[in-house]
Amino acid sequence: MMDEYVVSVISNMGMISFLALSAYLLLLTGEISFGQQAYFAISAYLSAMATAMWGWPLWAGLLLGAAAAAFAAGLIGVLTLRLRGLYFSIATLAFAEMVRLLFVNFHYQVMIDGEPVGPDGAEGFRDIRWIFEHNVSAFEYMAIILAVLTVVVTLFFIAERSRLGSIFRMLGEDPLLTELQGLNVIRYKVLASCLSGFIAGIGGAFYAHFATYLEPQIFNVMLGVHGLVYGLIGGLGTALGPLIGVALDIGFLEAVRAIQGYRMIVFGGLVAVLLIFMPRGILDEERVHWLRMTWRRWRNAAR
Amino acid sequence: MLTIDNVVTSYGMIKALKGVNLTAESGKVTCLLGPNGAGKTTLMFTIAGILKTQEGSITFDGTELSRFSPVKIVELGISLVPENRLVFPMMTVRENLETGAYLRVGKDKSAIADDVEAMFARFPRLEERSTQMAGTLSGGEQQMLAIGRALMARPRILLMDEPSLGLAPLIVEEIFRIIEDLNQTGVTIFLVEQNARMALRVADQFYLLEQGKITFSGTPGELEEEEVIHRAYLGSRRE
């Protein structure tokens, strides 16, 4: 059986990957969002409330949370339609901080077995114990997270090859041109927003039940910018990019425990240097294209 | 004055200039004509030091330019009037002219002020608008401003990248009249253009650039104007 610590690290990577993928999706459509952590938070809280306070099963809570996150994201998508570039980014930042601060003031508890359960503002939300109450082991939970992640990544790959993927990338390159092609830019932008919210929401729900404890402070800007940056480091060529970023930060650096106290100094420096040589990330569009060509050539040669 | 010898410039793997030879003589107007994509702007950027040559050399009055930074090249007396004018839109006309004299600021205060007045004398329309923001000027006025700005550096040679671009025919005529006048007062001009008809009227010497190579050099009249115009816009006739 796997070491408990390793299981927890991999679970972490899995959950954060959802956040990273959610930011990645928006990056494809040309938007830099500093606020995906808000949807992560909304789903975390809502799914936890569903399972811990209303007795819902995990999958139902997760769907509820993710749906709510998708809705919120769609709403923000609509509100920010007119905004481009930095203005959009700061608006998402402002929104996310508002959400976080609202949770700081959010008190809603019910009595369960004589104990108050529920979000208590800055004091947090304890006892989100669904996976323990239902005897899901840490390993099984990790497997669930990875399974869902795999499904999501596969969907990404399918979408990339499909018309939707091309439309999203086109939006990122040149929204005006996309519009001129007769495509309803608004619809696709809002769709992208909703999807990104949903994906972040999945991660948030998983997180709530993994950590069993939530507090608003967790869902701060740092979390969101991390998620965003993973895709930018790993490259925007494929959905694997953000995962590479996550693996680099959480995976690699957890592994190198020797530099514990200096982790960020080292990681920060490495990232800065990496970006000098690979400004568009490790697996950027060019490199992915090159890899595809090489693969194709190799396959043809092997015939 | 300016000699370009077998210059090769690449953008990554694409060779934009494949061995260009030309000379711009002092006191004359030399024109480089050619269709879009022939490499005209690439050549301008190479002379200005923004792009580096992979082979060949650019000599200005005996000094080899290839290793110099754009700042040094301006210092040597080569001023560029860029494609699309590129005036500073939020600065006034006067401030734009002053930036042209950037390298002389602090050393030459009264001379700079005199030069600004001289530009206003030469371009009365600019004087009328001296406190207006450059972004509000018309295309032709911006072109005049760009030329004036480049002249503020008191260059020994003026490089002009497609001065007629985006301008109405009447304005284009005015601009070329200005170019002719400038040359009369002794300014050496090296001009890159697509508008062959106007360019030929002012040129003392012209070259044809097609796909990164010089395909013709001579004086106006040596080649049929029709032929020149055709090749300038479309490239050589296919035999």
Place this chain on the structure above:
Amino acid sequence: MTDFIQNCIDGVMIGSGYALLAIGFTVVFGVLRRLNLAYGPSIMLGAFVGALLYIQFQAQLFTVAIATVIVATLTGMYVERLCFWAIRRGAALASMVSSFAIWMQLEEMAVIILPERTYPFPALTDLAPIHIGPYFLRSEHLTMFVVAVLLVIVVHTVLYRTRFGLAVRAVSENPDAARYMGINIDAVMFWAFAMVSAIGGIAGFLILATDQQVTPYFGLWATFKGLIAMMLGGMGSLPGAILGGLILGIVETQSLWYLGNDYRDLSAYFLLFLVLIIRPGGIFGHALSERERAALRRV
């Protein structure tokens, strides 16, 4: 009503510090067209070194100030070289990500210098508050305000009356054209960054000396305040940055007074969000020029 006006006075005083931070962001964005996420942390590192001197060596106020500003400036230069100069021109996003990475780096460095949560910072002045009718003015606030005003005058003079300022403005408007004038773009960007870091250092010092304490959250906090103030007033304009800072200060103090601590920051973000949705150009919404619109398309 008295409270309202008192809050306005306090708000303007505090806002002057925010205005200085906003100026830092505005100039960097103007010249480099990129966002420097390591701005607040650079200032914080300076403040931590200053605090260290204060705690370990009982340094005087002035020494702490100098140390803060110098370290903030040097850190700013480090950030500029690594995150902005070293990254090719077209890759603006990479610069932002790089500055984020360095933000992480600087925060950790600060925590290593001073491992605990809060540290004392020397007080700005010992003077008693000044009374003007029913209102009173904290002397630290007044000091900060006066210094801020002086700094703004200095920045304005530099930008509009010096050769360097001319170069900065030219590069901000059109870096290519500036190059053709013989302006050394790299040098201009470097020194503009240094100037902005120094201003940030002064702003940080003033703010921290008013609060008399410094925490590792200061980096993030300063970045936020500067960014919000810049966006409120209208990005890309210096007067906008100043006004944005003052407005932010006033909104904060009013909401702190009437709504309590919990809603202070929330109000600021809400206002920002509202302004962005309704008037992206900022409260003083100046029309975005084509170049600015292009710059905003991709940070």
